[in-house]
Amino acid sequence: KNQVEQSPQSLIILEGKNCTLQCNYTVSPFSNLRWYKQDTGRGPVSLTIMTFSENTKSNGRYTATLDADTKQSSLHITASQLSDSASYICVVSPISNFGNEKLTFGTGTRLTIIP
Amino acid sequence: DVKVTQSSRYLVKRTGEKVFLECVQDMDHENMFWYRQDPGLGLRLIYFSYDVKMKEKGDIPEGYSVSREKKERFSLILESASTNQTSMYLCASSLGVGSPTDTQYFGPGTRLTVL
Numbered sequence: 001k002n003q004v005e006q007s008p009q010s011l012i013i014l015e016g017k018n019c020t021l022q023c024n025y026t027v028s029p030f031s032n033l034r035w036y037k038q039d040t041g042r043g044p045v046s047l048t049i050m051t052f053s054e055n056t057k058s059n060g061r062y063t064a065t066l067d068a069d070t071k072q073s074s075l076h077i078t079a080s081q082l083s084d085s086a087s088y089i090c091v092v093s094p095i096s097n098f099g100n101e102k103l104t105f106g107t108g109t110r111l112t113i114i115p
Numbered sequence: 116d117v118k119v120t121q122s123s124r125y126l127v128k129r130t131g132e133k134v135f136l137e138c139v140q141d142m143d144h145e146n147m148f149w150y151r152q153d154p155g156l157g158l159r160l161i162y163f164s165y166d167v168k169m170k171e172k173g174d175i176p177e178g179y180s181v182s183r184e185k186k187e188r189f190s191l192i193l194e195s196a197s198t199n200q201t202s203m204y205l206c207a208s209s210l211g212v213g214s215p216t217d218t219q220y221f222g223p224g225t226r227l228t229v230l
Contacts, residue, residue, distance in 0.1 A: 004157075032216065043119070043205050043221030044158075051216065089157070102173075103219070105157040 002027040004092050004106035012112045017080055021109045023073040023090030034091040035064050035075045038108070044089055047075070077111075085113045118142070119222035121206050127228045134193040136225050138206030145211030147189035148219065149173075149181060151202040158205065164189055165211060196229045203227075 004025045013019050025033070032051045036044035048057040048064040050073070056065045061078045077084055087108040094102065122137035140147065148163040150173075160173030162181040170181050178200060182190045189208075193200055203226050207219040 034218075041224070041226075043207075043223050045221070046218050049216050049218065102160065103158075105159075107155055107157040 002092070002094060002104045004090050004104050006088075006090050006106040006109050008109060009107075010110040010112070012114060013080055015080055015082060015113050015115050019077050019080060019111065021075045021077075021088050021090075021111070023075070023106055025071050025073070025090070025092045025104070025106075027071075027092040027094050027104050029095045030068065030071075031093045031095045033064075033066055033073050034093070034103075035062070035073075036089040036091060038087045038089060040086070047088075080113045082113050082115065085111060087111070119206055119208055119220050121204075121222040121225050123225050124223060125226050125228075127230065128193075128196050129230050130197060132193075132196050132229075134196050134227065134229075136191040136193075136204055136206075136227070138189045138191070138208075138222055139187055140189075140208040140220070141187065142208065142210075142220075143186065144208035144220075145186075146209045146219075147183065148207040148209075149179070149189065149191045150205045150207065151175070152205055152224070153202050161191065196227075198229050201227060201229045 007022045034049045035047045038044040050057045050066045052068045063076045066073045089108040090106040092104045119140045149161040150158040152158045164170045164183040180192045205224045206222040209219045
């Protein structure tokens with residue numbers, strides 16, 4: 001069964017500090033991995049997408065890395081801001097007949113930034 | 116910017132009622148999706164549609180049906196609501212080009228409570 005596991009479940013850090021969120025997956029064969037940010041009470045918003053051939057992708061203060069051999073990804077947030085408080089969801093797409101429709105979602109890491 | 120809208124942010128219904136959740140996207144996307152999100156479980160796919168009048172079952176279709184009469188609109192129907200369908204419902208759409216980097220854009224969600 002395809003699975004995506006994220007750690008930690010929750011994290012609290014001081015504003016201005018860096019943090020790293022982890023994602024391990026068992027999806028195979030693998031097409032791409034995405035990180036989404038979900039603010040409380042809102043829908044998820046895409047941060048990064050990496051195909052199996054990419055090792056790293058940045059979006060401002062967010063940097064995602066991918067190791068397809070060990071099936072691990074991380075999301076690094078630099079110089080955190082209060083607006084970074086959200087859930088961060090790792091999403092993996094297997095190769096399927098329909099393309100990317102059948103995604104496997106992690107349960108997310110709840111990040112809280114305190115002033 | 117892609118805009119996905121959902122008809123209600125909050126909805127309270129009684130057991131046995133028929134419930135309609137509406138989703139509209141304004142970017143001429145081919146694919147549309149309905150998910151439910153429950154604490155500790157991540158997003159789970161209920162149904163998706165890759166064309167008008169076309170639909171495919173996701174991972175948890177039981178108790179739900181869908182309708183896509185127009186390209187921009189995708190409706191989720193609970194024929195007879197039950198308390199275990201209390202959840203956050205998220206609609207998404209994607210271009211549907213079959214590219215590994217095709218992104219799903221999410222609506223704000225509808226929090227449904229069935230009493």
